[in-house]
Amino acid sequence: MATTKMGFIIKSLPYKTEASRLAMTHAIASQTVEIYLEDGDMVEPVVCFIGDGVLNCLKNQATAKHYDITSIEMHIRNSLLLDLKVLYCKEDLDRFGIKEDALIMDAEELGGETKAQIVPYSEIQKEMDSVNHLQFF
Amino acid sequence: MATTKMGFIIKSLPYKTEASRLAMTHAIASQTVEIYLEDGDMVEPVVCFIGDGVLNCLKNQATAKHYDITSIEMHIRNSLLLDLKVLYCKEDLDRFGIKEDALIMDAEELGGETKAQIVPYSEIQKEMDSVNHLQFF
Amino acid sequence: MGKLTMGVFPGLVGSLSLDFSVKLAEAAVKKGHTVDYWVSSNATMLSKKGQRSFKDYSTLYKTLEELFKTGNFKACACEACAEARGFHKEDLMEGWIRKSMDWYLASSFDADRVLMIGGE
Amino acid sequence: MGKLTMGVFPGLVGSLSLDFSVKLAEAAVKKGHTVDYWVSSNATMLSKKGQRSFKDYSTLYKTLEELFKTGNFKACACEACAEARGFHKEDLMEGWIRKSMDWYLASSFDADRVLMIGGE
Amino acid sequence: MKLGVFMSDYRTGADVVDRLSADKLGIIFVGNGIYRATLKEGGSADPILQKSATFYVLTEDLESRGFTAANLAGNIKAVTYSDVVDLIFNDYEKIIWI
Amino acid sequence: MKLGVFMSDYRTGADVVDRLSADKLGIIFVGNGIYRATLKEGGSADPILQKSATFYVLTEDLESRGFTAANLAGNIKAVTYSDVVDLIFNDYEKIIWI
Numbered sequence: 001m002a003t004t005k006m007g008f009i010i011k012s013l014p015y016k017t018e019a020s021r022l023a024m025t026h027a028i029a030s031q032t033v034e035i036y037l038e039d040g041d042m043v044e045p046v047v048c049f050i051g052d053g054v055l056n057c058l059k060n061q062a063t064a065k066h067y068d069i070t071s072i073e074m075h076i077r078n079s080l081l082l083d084l085k086v087l088y089c090k091e092d093l094d095r096f097g098i099k100e101d102a103l104i105m106d107a108e109e110l111g112g113e114t115k116a117q118i119v120p121y122s123e124i125q126k127e128m129d130s131v132n133h134l135q136f137f
Numbered sequence: 138m139a140t141t142k143m144g145f146i147i148k149s150l151p152y153k154t155e156a157s158r159l160a161m162t163h164a165i166a167s168q169t170v171e172i173y174l175e176d177g178d179m180v181e182p183v184v185c186f187i188g189d190g191v192l193n194c195l196k197n198q199a200t201a202k203h204y205d206i207t208s209i210e211m212h213i214r215n216s217l218l219l220d221l222k223v224l225y226c227k228e229d230l231d232r233f234g235i236k237e238d239a240l241i242m243d244a245e246e247l248g249g250e251t252k253a254q255i256v257p258y259s260e261i262q263k264e265m266d267s268v269n270h271l272q273f274f
Numbered sequence: 275m276g277k278l279t280m281g282v283f284p285g286l287v288g289s290l291s292l293d294f295s296v297k298l299a300e301a302a303v304k305k306g307h308t309v310d311y312w313v314s315s316n317a318t319m320l321s322k323k324g325q326r327s328f329k330d331y332s333t334l335y336k337t338l339e340e341l342f343k344t345g346n347f348k349a350c351a352c353e354a355c356a357e358a359r360g361f362h363k364e365d366l367m368e369g370w371i372r373k374s375m376d377w378y379l380a381s382s383f384d385a386d387r388v389l390m391i392g393g394e
Numbered sequence: 395m396g397k398l399t400m401g402v403f404p405g406l407v408g409s410l411s412l413d414f415s416v417k418l419a420e421a422a423v424k425k426g427h428t429v430d431y432w433v434s435s436n437a438t439m440l441s442k443k444g445q446r447s448f449k450d451y452s453t454l455y456k457t458l459e460e461l462f463k464t465g466n467f468k469a470c471a472c473e474a475c476a477e478a479r480g481f482h483k484e485d486l487m488e489g490w491i492r493k494s495m496d497w498y499l500a501s502s503f504d505a506d507r508v509l510m511i512g513g514e
Numbered sequence: 515m516k517l518g519v520f521m522s523d524y525r526t527g528a529d530v531v532d533r534l535s536a537d538k539l540g541i542i543f544v545g546n547g548i549y550r551a552t553l554k555e556g557g558s559a560d561p562i563l564q565k566s567a568t569f570y571v572l573t574e575d576l577e578s579r580g581f582t583a584a585n586l587a588g589n590i591k592a593v594t595y596s597d598v599v600d601l602i603f604n605d606y607e608k609i610i611w612i
Numbered sequence: 613m614k615l616g617v618f619m620s621d622y623r624t625g626a627d628v629v630d631r632l633s634a635d636k637l638g639i640i641f642v643g644n645g646i647y648r649a650t651l652k653e654g655g656s657a658d659p660i661l662q663k664s665a666t667f668y669v670l671t672e673d674l675e676s677r678g679f680t681a682a683n684l685a686g687n688i689k690a691v692t693y694s695d696v697v698d699l700i701f702n703d704y705e706k707i708i709w710i
Contacts, residue, residue, distance in 0.1 A: 013546045294572075
C-alpha cells in the first residue's frame with residue numbers, strides 16, 4: 001500500500017505543441033493505473049500551471065469549432081471532474097492581468113465538485129517539494 | 138530563360154530542430170532542379186545567417202564523432218563548394234563576440250574557391266529586397 | 275488566379291501550425307488558386323496512409339482527400355525524410371507523391387507566392 | 395542499481411533531444427541500471443519498423459536493438475498517438491510494445507528516477 | 515518590397531521581425547503569436563505593435579485560445595483563413611513565417 | 613529537495629528555472645542550453661549562472677556545436693553521458709527537463 005506523488009508542472013503555451021495536452025492526458029491516466037499495480041497502490045498527480053502555462057487555463061477555447069479537436073479546457077474540466085488537484089500560479093495570472101472570471105475554475109456543468117485553486121508560487125514550490133517525481137511540460 | 142532568386146534566411150540555432158539543416162539541403166537542391174525546368178531556367182539561392190542563426194557557422198562541429206550525423210558545418214562547406222552565395226550577419230557575430238577565425242569561411246580542403254562573406258545587416262536586407270521569394274528557417 | 279507553393283517543415287505534426295498549413299491550402303484552393311504542398315522532416319508523417327481519427331488529433335487527412343479531388347492541389351513528401359522514418363512507398367496515402375527536395379524548388383520557380391512554414 | 399523511467403514527448407524526432415534520450419538510456423543500462431522508455435506524440439515514430447540510415451539522420455534504431463538485447467531496457471509507445479499517425483501493430487519495430495498512458499505512470503510508480511523530456 | 519510576416523510565436527522571433535524593413539509591411543499574428551495582439555504582460559502591449567506595419571490576427575487562432583476580437587487593440591484587424599489568402603495574393607509579394 | 617535541472621534551450625526556460633528553489637540544485641546544460649555556458653552575448657555571461665547551483669555541461673553537446681571545455685567558465689564542469697547517469701542516481705532525487 002503505497003502512493004507515489006507525481007507533479008505535472010505545465011509551463012508551455014497551449015496548442016503550438018502537444019506539451020500541455022499530453023501533461024493533462026497523462027495526469028488523468030493516473031485514474032486507470034491500478035490495473036498495473038498491487039491493491040492499494042496508487043499514483044497521485046498534482047497539476048500546476050506556471051509561467052506562460054497559465055494561458056492554458058482560459059475559458060472559451062473554441063478549438064472544437066475551428067480545428068475539430070478537443071480543447072485543453074475540456075481536459076482541465078475532465079481532470080477536475082476526476083478530483084485531480086489543479087493549481088494556477090497567482091503571480092503569473094497577475095502579470096498577464098487575468099482575473100478569476102476568465103479562468104476554468106470548475107467542472108460544475110459536468111457534475112464535478114472539485115475546483116481549481118489560484119495559489120501563490122510558494123504553494124506550488126511546496127507541492128514540488130512534496131512529490132516523489134516532477135515533470136515539466 | 139529565367140532565373141528565380143530564393144532567399145534562405147537562417148535564424149534558428151543548429152541541431153535542436155532540423156530547421157537550419159533543411160535550409161541548407163534545400164538551398165543545395167537548387168543544383169539539381171534543372172531536371173524539372175526548361176533549358177536555361179534556374180533557381181538561384183542565397184543563404185543568409187542572421188540572429189541566433191550565426192551560431193550554425195562555427196567551425197569544428199563534432200556531430201559525426203558524438204552523434205554519427207553530418208554537421209551543419211559540412212553542409213555549409215558543401216554549399217560553398219557548389220558556389221552558393223553565403224552571407225553571415227556582422228552585427229550578430231559581434232554581439233556574440235565571434236571572430237572570423239572561429240567561422241567556416243571556405244571549402245578549400247574540398248577544393249572549393251567560393252568564400253562565405255561577413256556583411257552588415259543592411260547587405261542582407263538588400264538581398265531580401267532583391268530575391269523573388271523569401272524563406273525564414 | 276495564382277499558384278501558391280508551400281513548404282512545411284520541422285516538427286509540425288501534433289502542432290496547430292500543421293493545421294494552419296492545411297487550412298490555408300484549403301482556403302486558397304476554394305478561391306480558385308492552385309497549391310503545391312511540400313512536406314519535409316516530421317511533416318512527412320502527414321503523407322502516411324491509414325491515419326485514424328481521435329478526438330485529440332485533427333483529422334487532416336480528410337481535408338487532404340477533398341483537396342486532391344479538386345485537381346488544383348498537389349502534395350509531395352521528401353523521400354529521404356520519409357524513408358529515414360520508416361515510411362516506404364507502400365505507406366503513402368493516395369494522392370501523394372514522393373520526390374527529392376528539388377521538386378519543391380522547381381515548384382517555387384514559377385509560383386506566384388512561396389510560403390515556408392517552419393513551426394519552431 | 396536503480397530504475398529510470400523516461401518519458402519522451404512532443405516534437406522530438408529530428409531533434410537531438412531524441413538522441414539525448416536514447417544515449418542516456420544506453421549509458422544508464424551500461425552501468426547496470428534498468429530503463430523503462432515511454433514515447434508519446436511524435437516520438438512514437440521511433441517505434442516504427444523499417445527505419446533507414448541516412449547520413450543526415452541518426453540511426454537510433456540500431457542503439458535500440460542493442461538495448462533490447464540487454465534485457466534491462468523496456469520500450470513502450472503510446473497506442474493512440476501511434477494510430478493517429480497511421481502506425482498500426484504491424485508497423486512496430488521488434489522489441490517495442492504499445493499501451494495506453496497508464497503504462498508510463500505505472501512504470502513511474504516504483505521508479506527510482508523519472509525524467510520526462512519535452513523537447514520544446 | 516511588399517512583405518507579409520506571419521508571427522507564430524509569443525516568445526521568439528521579435529528580434530528578427532524588428533529589423534525587417536519593407537515599403538509595405540503586414541504582420542499577421544497566428545498560432546501563439548495571437549498573444550502579442552491580446553495580452554498586456556506587466557501592463558504593457560507587445561513592443562512589436564510599435565512597428566510601422568499593418569496588423570492582422572487570425573480569428574480561428576484567437577478564438578481557439580479563449581479570446582475574441584473584442585480583446586484586440588483598435589489597430590489590429592481580425593481576419594479569417596479566406597482573408598489571409600487574399601492578403602497573400604493581393605497585398606504582399608513575399609511572405610514569411612517566423 | 614535535491615533537484616537536477618536539464619536546461620536544453622538558449623532562449624526559453626530561464627524564467628521557470630530562476631524561480632526554482634531546492635536544498636541542492638544542479639543545472640546541467642544540454643542541447644542548445646550549452647550556449648548559456650559558452651557565450652557572452654553583448655559581453656555578459658548568462659544570468660542563470662548567477663544562481664546558487666552546481667553547473668555542468670554535456671561534453672558531447674558542447675563539442676557538437678563547435679566549442680570545447682576550454683570555452684567554459686571555471687565554475688562549470690564538463691560531463692559525459694556516463695557522468696550524467698551518476699548525477700541522476702547519486703546526486704539528485706528529482707530531475708526535470710526544461
